[in-house]
Amino acid sequence: MVESAREALGRTLVELARQNPNIVVLDADLASSTRVVYFAQEFPERFFQMGVAEQNMMGVAAGMALMGKIPFVSTFGVFASRRACDQVAISVAHCRLNVKIIGAYSGIVSGNNGATHQAVEDVGIMRAIPHMAVVDPADDIEMEQAVRAIVAYPGPVYLRATRDVWPRVSPEGYQFKLGRAVKVREGSDVTLIGSGMMTSQCVEAAQLLGREGISTRVLHMPTIKPIDIEAVIQAAKETRGIVTAENHNIYGGLGSAVAEVLVEHAPTSMIRVGLCDCYGECGTNAELLHKYGMSPQHIAEAAHYVLEKAARLLRR
Numbered sequence: 001m002v003e004s005a006r007e008a009l010g011r012t013l014v015e016l017a018r019q020n021p022n023i024v025v026l027d028a029d030l031a032s033s034t035r036v037v038y039f040a041q042e043f044p045e046r047f048f049q050m051g052v053a054e055q056n057m058m059g060v061a062a063g064m065a066l067m068g069k070i071p072f073v074s075t076f077g078v079f080a081s082r083r084a085c086d087q088v089a090i091s092v093a094h095c096r097l098n099v100k101i102i103g104a105y106s107g108i109v110s111g112n113n114g115a116t117h118q119a120v121e122d123v124g125i126m127r128a129i130p131h132m133a134v135v136d137p138a139d140d141i142e143m144e145q146a147v148r149a150i151v152a153y154p155g156p157v158y159l160r161a162t163r164d165v166w167p168r169v170s171p172e173g174y175q176f177k178l179g180r181a182v183k184v185r186e187g188s189d190v191t192l193i194g195s196g197m198m199t200s201q202c203v204e205a206a207q208l209l210g211r212e213g214i215s216t217r218v219l220h221m222p223t224i225k226p227i228d229i230e231a232v233i234q235a236a237k238e239t240r241g242i243v244t245a246e247n248h249n250i251y252g253g254l255g256s257a258v259a260e261v262l263v264e265h266a267p268t269s270m271i272r273v274g275l276c277d278c279y280g281e282c283g284t285n286a287e288l289l290h291k292y293g294m295s296p297q298h299i300a301e302a303a304h305y306v307l308e309k310a311a312r313l314l315r316r
Protein backbone atom coordinates (compact mmCIF):
# COMPACT_ATOMS: atom_id res chain seq x y z
CA MET A 1 0.00 0.00 0.00
CA VAL A 2 1.28 3.46 -0.91
CA GLU A 3 1.90 5.69 2.11
CA SER A 4 2.51 9.38 2.50
CA ALA A 5 6.11 10.48 3.00
CA ARG A 6 5.37 11.46 6.60
CA GLU A 7 3.95 7.99 7.37
CA ALA A 8 7.05 6.35 5.94
CA LEU A 9 9.21 8.73 7.94
CA GLY A 10 7.50 7.99 11.24
CA ARG A 11 7.46 4.24 10.70
CA THR A 12 11.10 4.06 9.60
CA LEU A 13 12.33 6.11 12.55
CA VAL A 14 10.74 3.59 14.91
CA GLU A 15 12.32 0.66 13.07
CA LEU A 16 15.77 2.26 13.16
CA ALA A 17 15.45 3.29 16.81
CA ARG A 18 14.87 -0.34 17.79
CA GLN A 19 18.34 -1.07 16.43
CA ASN A 20 20.11 2.15 17.40
CA PRO A 21 19.65 3.45 20.97
CA ASN A 22 21.35 6.76 20.09
CA ILE A 23 18.45 7.94 17.92
CA VAL A 24 16.33 10.54 19.73
CA VAL A 25 13.51 12.79 18.53
CA LEU A 26 12.82 16.41 19.49
CA ASP A 27 9.39 17.74 18.59
CA ALA A 28 7.82 21.21 18.40
CA ASP A 29 4.29 20.25 19.43
CA LEU A 30 3.53 18.71 16.02
CA ALA A 31 4.08 15.00 16.63
CA SER A 32 0.73 13.83 15.27
CA SER A 33 1.10 15.95 12.12
CA THR A 34 4.67 14.89 11.37
CA ARG A 35 4.04 11.27 12.46
CA VAL A 36 6.90 11.21 14.96
CA VAL A 37 4.09 10.39 17.39
CA TYR A 38 4.86 6.74 16.54
CA PHE A 39 8.34 7.25 17.98
CA ALA A 40 6.91 8.97 21.06
CA GLN A 41 4.58 6.05 21.72
CA GLU A 42 7.30 3.40 21.52
CA PHE A 43 10.25 5.34 22.97
CA PRO A 44 8.83 7.94 25.39
CA GLU A 45 12.16 8.17 27.23
CA ARG A 46 13.90 9.16 23.96
CA PHE A 47 11.22 11.61 22.81
CA PHE A 48 11.53 15.24 23.92
CA GLN A 49 8.55 17.58 23.60
CA MET A 50 10.09 21.05 23.24
CA GLY A 51 6.92 23.03 22.60
CA VAL A 52 6.62 25.83 20.06
CA ALA A 53 10.27 26.82 20.51
CA GLU A 54 12.20 25.75 17.44
CA GLN A 55 15.20 27.97 18.12
CA ASN A 56 15.75 26.42 21.54
CA MET A 57 15.08 22.98 20.08
CA MET A 58 17.97 23.33 17.63
CA GLY A 59 20.35 24.27 20.42
CA VAL A 60 19.27 21.30 22.53
CA ALA A 61 19.72 19.01 19.52
CA ALA A 62 23.24 20.36 19.03
CA GLY A 63 24.08 19.53 22.64
CA MET A 64 22.70 16.02 22.26
CA ALA A 65 24.75 15.49 19.10
CA LEU A 66 27.89 16.52 20.99
CA MET A 67 27.08 13.76 23.49
CA GLY A 68 26.91 11.11 20.76
CA LYS A 69 23.18 11.05 20.11
CA ILE A 70 21.58 11.25 16.65
CA PRO A 71 18.83 13.86 17.11
CA PHE A 72 15.94 14.09 14.68
CA VAL A 73 14.45 17.57 15.06
CA SER A 74 10.86 17.54 13.89
CA THR A 75 8.72 20.54 12.93
CA PHE A 76 7.14 22.15 9.88
CA GLY A 77 9.66 23.15 7.23
CA VAL A 78 8.68 26.80 7.38
CA PHE A 79 9.61 26.97 11.08
CA ALA A 80 12.77 24.86 10.79
CA SER A 81 14.13 27.12 8.07
CA ARG A 82 12.93 30.66 8.74
CA ARG A 83 12.29 30.74 12.48
CA ALA A 84 15.38 28.80 13.56
CA CYS A 85 17.78 29.76 10.77
CA ASP A 86 20.47 31.29 12.99
CA GLN A 87 20.49 28.36 15.41
CA VAL A 88 20.66 25.89 12.51
CA ALA A 89 23.58 27.76 10.97
CA ILE A 90 25.64 28.43 14.10
CA SER A 91 24.70 25.77 16.66
CA VAL A 92 24.35 22.87 14.20
CA ALA A 93 25.97 23.41 10.80
CA HIS A 94 29.00 25.48 11.80
CA CYS A 95 30.30 22.53 13.83
CA ARG A 96 29.02 19.91 11.34
CA LEU A 97 27.00 18.27 14.09
CA ASN A 98 25.10 15.07 13.43
CA VAL A 99 21.62 16.62 13.59
CA LYS A 100 18.82 15.59 11.21
CA ILE A 101 16.21 18.31 10.66
CA ILE A 102 12.78 17.21 9.45
CA GLY A 103 10.99 19.91 7.48
CA ALA A 104 7.43 18.58 7.36
CA TYR A 105 4.51 19.89 5.27
CA SER A 106 6.98 21.16 2.68
CA GLY A 107 6.00 23.48 -0.17
CA ILE A 108 2.49 24.60 -1.03
CA VAL A 109 0.91 21.13 -0.84
CA SER A 110 0.41 21.37 2.92
CA GLY A 111 -3.21 20.51 3.55
CA ASN A 112 -5.07 23.82 3.38
CA ASN A 113 -2.73 25.47 5.89
CA GLY A 114 -2.08 28.53 3.77
CA ALA A 115 0.90 30.82 3.33
CA THR A 116 1.95 30.94 6.99
CA HIS A 117 2.63 27.19 7.02
CA GLN A 118 3.89 26.66 3.47
CA ALA A 119 7.65 26.23 3.26
CA VAL A 120 8.51 27.77 -0.09
CA GLU A 121 11.95 29.20 0.79
CA ASP A 122 13.28 26.38 2.96
CA VAL A 123 15.48 24.70 0.34
CA GLY A 124 17.07 28.02 -0.59
CA ILE A 125 17.80 28.80 3.06
CA MET A 126 19.17 25.38 3.95
CA ARG A 127 21.12 25.00 0.70
CA ALA A 128 22.96 28.24 1.42
CA ILE A 129 24.12 27.06 4.86
CA PRO A 130 27.61 25.51 4.72
CA HIS A 131 27.91 21.78 5.49
CA MET A 132 24.13 21.20 5.25
CA ALA A 133 22.83 18.41 2.99
CA VAL A 134 19.30 18.88 1.59
CA VAL A 135 17.11 15.89 0.71
CA ASP A 136 13.62 15.95 -0.88
CA PRO A 137 12.23 12.40 -1.36
CA ALA A 138 9.59 11.72 -4.00
CA ASP A 139 7.55 8.96 -2.39
CA ASP A 140 7.23 6.60 0.56
CA ILE A 141 9.78 4.10 -0.76
CA GLU A 142 12.41 6.77 -1.18
CA MET A 143 11.59 8.39 2.17
CA GLU A 144 12.22 5.10 3.98
CA GLN A 145 15.56 4.66 2.23
CA ALA A 146 16.53 8.31 2.71
CA VAL A 147 15.95 8.12 6.47
CA ARG A 148 18.17 5.04 6.68
CA ALA A 149 20.85 6.80 4.60
CA ILE A 150 20.93 10.01 6.63
CA VAL A 151 21.21 8.09 9.91
CA ALA A 152 24.40 6.58 8.49
CA TYR A 153 25.62 9.98 7.22
CA PRO A 154 27.77 11.77 9.85
CA GLY A 155 26.63 15.36 9.46
CA PRO A 156 23.71 17.80 9.38
CA VAL A 157 20.85 17.04 7.00
CA TYR A 158 17.63 18.85 6.13
CA LEU A 159 14.94 16.34 5.10
CA ARG A 160 11.72 17.54 3.48
CA ALA A 161 8.49 15.58 4.01
CA THR A 162 5.15 16.29 2.32
CA ARG A 163 1.83 15.70 4.02
CA ASP A 164 -0.16 13.66 1.51
CA VAL A 165 0.18 10.53 -0.61
CA TRP A 166 1.75 11.03 -4.05
CA PRO A 167 2.27 8.51 -6.87
CA ARG A 168 5.33 6.33 -6.54
CA VAL A 169 8.14 7.07 -8.96
CA SER A 170 10.94 5.01 -7.40
CA PRO A 171 11.86 2.28 -9.92
CA GLU A 172 11.86 -1.37 -8.92
CA GLY A 173 14.98 -2.23 -6.94
CA TYR A 174 15.82 1.45 -6.42
CA GLN A 175 18.42 2.28 -3.77
CA PHE A 176 18.69 5.85 -2.54
CA LYS A 177 22.20 7.30 -2.41
CA LEU A 178 22.93 10.72 -1.01
CA GLY A 179 24.01 13.06 -3.81
CA ARG A 180 22.83 10.81 -6.64
CA ALA A 181 20.01 11.42 -9.12
CA VAL A 182 17.89 8.64 -10.61
CA LYS A 183 16.68 8.40 -14.19
CA VAL A 184 12.97 7.61 -13.95
CA ARG A 185 12.27 7.68 -17.69
CA GLU A 186 14.46 7.63 -20.79
CA GLY A 187 14.17 10.35 -23.42
CA SER A 188 16.20 12.19 -26.04
CA ASP A 189 14.34 15.44 -26.83
CA VAL A 190 13.92 17.20 -23.49
CA THR A 191 14.72 16.50 -19.83
CA LEU A 192 12.37 17.18 -16.94
CA ILE A 193 14.21 17.36 -13.61
CA GLY A 194 12.03 17.09 -10.52
CA SER A 195 12.52 16.91 -6.78
CA GLY A 196 10.15 15.66 -4.12
CA MET A 197 6.52 15.12 -5.14
CA MET A 198 7.04 17.23 -8.26
CA THR A 199 8.83 14.31 -9.90
CA SER A 200 5.47 12.52 -10.11
CA GLN A 201 4.11 15.60 -11.88
CA CYS A 202 7.07 15.39 -14.28
CA VAL A 203 6.21 11.77 -15.06
CA GLU A 204 2.65 12.78 -15.94
CA ALA A 205 3.97 15.65 -18.06
CA ALA A 206 6.29 13.24 -19.89
CA GLN A 207 3.30 11.04 -20.69
CA LEU A 208 1.45 14.05 -22.13
CA LEU A 209 4.48 14.97 -24.24
CA GLY A 210 4.90 11.38 -25.36
CA ARG A 211 1.45 11.43 -26.92
CA GLU A 212 2.74 14.27 -29.10
CA GLY A 213 5.80 12.30 -30.14
CA ILE A 214 8.20 14.19 -27.87
CA SER A 215 10.78 11.88 -26.29
CA THR A 216 11.02 13.05 -22.68
CA ARG A 217 13.60 12.09 -20.08
CA VAL A 218 12.60 12.37 -16.41
CA LEU A 219 15.41 12.82 -13.92
CA HIS A 220 14.59 12.71 -10.23
CA MET A 221 16.88 14.77 -8.00
CA PRO A 222 16.23 13.67 -4.40
CA THR A 223 19.39 15.33 -3.09
CA ILE A 224 19.39 19.02 -3.93
CA LYS A 225 22.63 19.52 -2.02
CA PRO A 226 25.04 18.03 -2.89
CA ILE A 227 23.50 17.94 -6.37
CA ASP A 228 24.41 15.26 -8.90
CA ILE A 229 26.49 17.42 -11.24
CA GLU A 230 27.29 14.64 -13.69
CA ALA A 231 23.63 13.70 -14.16
CA VAL A 232 22.73 17.31 -14.99
CA ILE A 233 25.61 17.65 -17.45
CA GLN A 234 24.66 14.38 -19.14
CA ALA A 235 21.06 15.54 -19.53
CA ALA A 236 22.23 18.84 -21.04
CA LYS A 237 24.45 17.06 -23.55
CA GLU A 238 22.00 14.32 -24.54
CA THR A 239 18.76 16.33 -24.81
CA ARG A 240 17.88 19.73 -26.29
CA GLY A 241 16.68 21.48 -23.15
CA ILE A 242 15.88 21.16 -19.46
CA VAL A 243 12.82 21.96 -17.36
CA THR A 244 13.07 21.89 -13.57
CA ALA A 245 9.98 21.40 -11.40
CA GLU A 246 9.96 22.02 -7.67
CA ASN A 247 7.52 22.42 -4.79
CA HIS A 248 9.29 25.64 -3.83
CA ASN A 249 10.03 29.17 -4.96
CA ILE A 250 11.99 29.15 -8.24
CA TYR A 251 14.65 31.23 -6.46
CA GLY A 252 17.22 29.31 -4.44
CA GLY A 253 15.89 25.79 -4.86
CA LEU A 254 16.25 22.98 -7.36
CA GLY A 255 16.00 25.24 -10.42
CA SER A 256 18.72 27.51 -9.12
CA ALA A 257 20.96 24.55 -8.28
CA VAL A 258 20.55 23.06 -11.75
CA ALA A 259 21.11 26.45 -13.41
CA GLU A 260 24.36 26.86 -11.46
CA VAL A 261 25.61 23.54 -12.81
CA LEU A 262 24.59 24.36 -16.37
CA VAL A 263 26.12 27.84 -16.49
CA GLU A 264 29.47 26.48 -15.27
CA HIS A 265 29.61 23.20 -17.17
CA ALA A 266 27.05 22.83 -19.98
CA PRO A 267 25.01 25.90 -20.96
CA THR A 268 21.68 24.90 -22.51
CA SER A 269 18.07 26.07 -22.85
CA MET A 270 16.28 25.86 -19.52
CA ILE A 271 13.14 26.98 -17.71
CA ARG A 272 12.12 26.66 -14.04
CA VAL A 273 8.66 25.58 -12.90
CA GLY A 274 7.70 26.44 -9.33
CA LEU A 275 6.33 29.35 -7.33
CA CYS A 276 7.29 32.53 -9.15
CA ASP A 277 8.41 34.78 -6.29
CA CYS A 278 5.09 34.66 -4.46
CA TYR A 279 3.35 33.11 -1.46
CA GLY A 280 0.73 30.39 -1.67
CA GLU A 281 -2.75 30.25 -0.19
CA CYS A 282 -5.33 27.74 1.02
CA GLY A 283 -6.64 25.18 -1.44
CA THR A 284 -6.52 21.56 -2.48
CA ASN A 285 -3.27 20.22 -3.89
CA ALA A 286 -4.70 20.09 -7.42
CA GLU A 287 -6.09 23.63 -7.18
CA LEU A 288 -2.79 25.05 -5.95
CA LEU A 289 -0.64 23.24 -8.51
CA HIS A 290 -2.91 24.50 -11.28
CA LYS A 291 -3.17 28.10 -10.05
CA TYR A 292 0.57 28.49 -9.56
CA GLY A 293 1.56 26.90 -12.87
CA MET A 294 3.00 23.69 -11.42
CA SER A 295 0.67 21.02 -12.82
CA PRO A 296 1.73 18.35 -15.36
CA GLN A 297 0.11 20.44 -18.09
CA HIS A 298 2.19 23.48 -17.11
CA ILE A 299 5.37 21.40 -17.04
CA ALA A 300 4.57 20.09 -20.53
CA GLU A 301 4.00 23.67 -21.74
CA ALA A 302 7.38 24.65 -20.31
CA ALA A 303 8.98 21.77 -22.23
CA HIS A 304 7.44 23.08 -25.46
CA TYR A 305 8.86 26.52 -24.71
CA VAL A 306 12.34 25.12 -24.08
CA LEU A 307 12.30 23.09 -27.30
CA GLU A 308 11.12 26.11 -29.31
CA LYS A 309 13.86 28.22 -27.75
CA ALA A 310 16.47 25.59 -28.61
CA ALA A 311 15.19 25.47 -32.19
CA ARG A 312 15.46 29.26 -32.54
CA LEU A 313 19.05 29.15 -31.33
CA LEU A 314 19.89 26.49 -33.91
CA ARG A 315 18.43 28.65 -36.71
CA ARG A 316 20.70 31.58 -35.91
